[in-house]
Amino acid sequence: MIFKDVKIRSFAVVLFFTAPLASAEIQQVNGGLSSSAAADLLFQLETLQQEVQHLRGQLEEQGHALKIMKQSQRDRYIDLDKRISLLMSSSLSQQAPSVTTTPQVQQVLKPESPAVIKENSTSIELAPPLSPVILQPPSAESQQAYNNAYNLIRERKFDESEVAFTKFVQDYPDNTLTGNGYYWLGEVKLVQGKSTEAVDAFSTVIKAFPGHSKEQDALYKLGTVSDQLGDTAKAKSYLQDVIRRFPDSKASKLATGYLSKVK
Structure with a gap:
């Protein structure tokens, strides 16, 4: 030109x-x-x-x-x-959790069979039944792998961080840090403009790790990304679910503000 x-x-x-x-x-x-x-x-x-x-x-x-x-x-x-x-x-x-000398076993509610998202015009719910599943505490090796991937985000090396988090969740599928790994993997993909892949990562937090501390944030992200992808109905469902289930959370306040702008 x-x-x-x-x-x-x-x-x-x-x-x-x-x-x-x-x-x-x-x-x-x-x-x-x-x-x-x-x-x-x-x-x-x-x-x-x-x-x-x-x-x-x-x-x-x-x-x-x-x-x-x-x-x-x-x-x-x-x-x-x-x-x-x-x-x-x-x-x-939310700093990366550190390894303790006496690691504790963490239990989360996890479906006995693969979770299913039920969607309608008002809410999104996880299908029961749920049963407690033991997640392994982070070992020194898994903690180091998580920290390395997380530090790459701080350094804004998003391509390398995406690769590192993808490997982490594959190598440690039942670790107490795995839910966090999927969440940050979704954030990294979102920054890179890979919205559809980000939806998959955030959805995994909800489907595979119900009750996880990142569930509310993952729901909020799913709402905003769905809106950006043009699915207004699904976006409203996710945002309303955040407000209904986590009314006192920061994610709920963000969802309320974002929902007021969704047409």
Whole structure:
């Protein structure tokens, strides 16, 4: 595009300087030219002037398109920066759990069979029955793997963090940190613009780890991402579910504010 713009500008400059010369030449030799030759030169001059006007119009259009492109890129950068800031502020409120010398076994409610999300116009519910399932406490190895993946987010190395969290949840599917791993994997994918994959990660927190501390945040994220993907009905269902089930949480306040803007 830049090469094309340079060619157009060069041609315009040539026409700009040659048109007056042609006009002067016509005036000088008009006395010695036939009327048909003079008319032909005038026609060529008018054609050159029209070409100049046309090229100027193209330059104006390209300048306008470039301005719009720059504005779009700036808007995307601002949106990405906001996402990163929100991600970092969330990380401050929930630090990665540390390994203890006497690890405790954690129990969460987990479906006996694969969980199913039931959706309707008002709510989203996990299908019973639920039974307590023992999750393994983090070992030194799993804790280190989680911390490494988490630190990559702080360093804004999102591609590497995505790979690290994906490997973590695969290597430690029944760890007490696995639910957190899926949540942060969803956040990383969201920052990268992989909205559909982010939905899968957030949904896994709800389906596979019901009662997890990140469930309310995952529900809120599912509501906002669904709205961004154009599914307003599902977005409202997720947001209303957050407000109904976690009325005193920060996620509930965020969901209430976001829901008021969903049309």
